[in-house]
Amino acid sequence: xxxxxxxxxxxxxxxxxxxxxxxxxxxxxxxxxxxxxxxxxxxxxxxxxxxxxxxxxxxxxxxxxxxxxxxxxxxxxxxxxxxxxxxxxxxxxxxxxxxxxxxxxxxxxxxxxxxxxxxxxxxxxxxxxxxxxxxxxxxxxxxxxxxxxxxxxxxxxxxxxxxxxxxxxxxxxxxxxxxxxxxxxxxxxx
Numbered sequence: 739x740x741x742x743x744x745x746x747x748x749x750x751x752x753x754x755x756x757x758x759x760x761x762x763x764x765x766x767x768x769x770x771x772x773x774x775x776x777x778x779x780x781x782x783x784x785x786x787x788x789x790x791x792x793x794x795x796x797x798x799x800x801x802x803x804x805x806x807x808x809x810x811x812x813x814x815x816x817x818x819x820x821x822x823x824x825x826x827x828x829x830x831x832x833x834x835x836x837x838x839x840x841x842x843x844x845x846x847x848x849x850x851x852x853x854x855x856x857x858x859x860x861x862x863x864x865x866x867x868x869x870x871x872x873x874x875x876x877x878x879x880x881x882x883x884x885x886x887x888x889x890x891x892x893x894x895x896x897x898x899x900x901x902x903x904x905x906x907x908x909x910x911x912x913x914x915x916x917x918x919x920x921x922x923x924x925x926x927x928x
Contacts, residue, residue: 767832767833822851822911823851823852823911823914823915824849824850824851824907824911825849825850825851826847826848826849827848827849827850828846828847828848828849829845829846829847829848830845830846831843831844831845831846832844834861839865840863840864840865840866841863841864842861842862842863843861843862843864844859844860844861844862845858845859845860845861845862846858846859847859851910851911851914852914852915852917852918853914853917853918853921854882854883854910854913854914854917855882855883856880856881856882856910857880857881857882858878858879858880858881858903858906859877859878859879860875860876860877860878860879860901860903861875861876861877862874862875862876863876874901875901875902875903876901877901878897878898878901878903879898880894880897880898880906882894882910890913893909893913897909
């Protein structure tokens, strides 16, 4: 066997090993996500699906109800996007750890508020005590175009330290709205 054939086989083996590693990671993520649901939840879902498939005429009614609900939700979403100026372009969630006390998930979120784009990455610890659910944000990382404004950089840094998402979204909404007004005003005078 010549050297080029041997190298081709080695490259193919490395590619297959990489593919196996990626598939193993995907499988583990799916297994972690499936552990969120208890056996009771799974049984309820199965019974619900069985009831829907046996329903005949109920399917048409539920389908039209679902379409009406979807239209209503789309209208609400459009209103909220116009009202707040936020347009989310992507969101991903990965479960990092699940214990009896709570669940740690890593979130990535990107979007625009008026004309300012932003990206967020944070971990969310959800804990359930009795019937209350509490959430704690940690490891907050914010990436956004500061537009050469040092105040924005200071604000982003302090928000990352505190892990205060609500303050970030409120302040970004207000700042981006006024930024847009200033930009339009300066465009008018050019």
